[in-house]
Amino acid sequence: MSNVGLLYVGAVLFVNGLMLLGKVEGKSAGVFNLFVGSLQVITPIYVIISNPHDSWTILQASGTFLFGFTYLYVGINNLCDLDATGFGWYSLWVSIMAVGYSIVTFIHFNDYKFGIIWLMWSFLWFLFFRLLALNKDIGRFTGWVTMIQSWLTATIPAFLSLIGVWTQVSALVISAVTAAVVVSFIILYFSTKTIKKKHSSLDVSAT
Secondary structure, X not given: OOHHHHHHHHHHHXXXXXXXXXXXXXXXHHHHHHHHHHHHHHHHHHHHHHOOOOHHHHXXXXXXXXXXXXXXXXXXXXXXXXXXXXXXXHHHHHHHHHHHHHXXXXXXXXXXXXXXXXXXXXXHHHHHHHHHOXXXXXXXXXXXXXXXXXXXXXXXXXXXXHOOOXXXXXHHHHHHHHHHHHHHHHHHHHHHHHHHHHHHHHHHHHO
């Protein structure tokens, strides 16, 4: 995925996170998802056509389709008020594939940073599966995870790459940030559950 494309992945994740948190209306977010989804489908098609015999370039381009079809799916679902169960099950498939892309990134490309980022994306897609296919009550938690990942896995790496300093970020910094993110996700999960329980108690008391 190009750095420009990754930058706009950050933008659409930011908008979708706000949507899950109830700050952005679904159809409004849907329009932006179509913009970014189209970009993430057209770009890898061009890359594949331009490099028909380069299997590793084609593999990397194929990963971009995971994002493109995700955002097109979300955009069409939101604009047409469709049931999101299908997208939820698609997210499970993508979550599994993202683990595969992570392994290849670690082993073949020797890229520790994006190997971790692929694992984070796998976790995010797994949350979409649980939220939309299994109807788990994790909307707020998923919204916050999406917001955090919009910056840490897309916007910041893309911007640092565009200005030429991403390669200077050490593995130690990435490890520290990853550990902090994991801890923050755990805290967020339990804090959103606590808030939910408090609201439920207030509702029961009111009745």
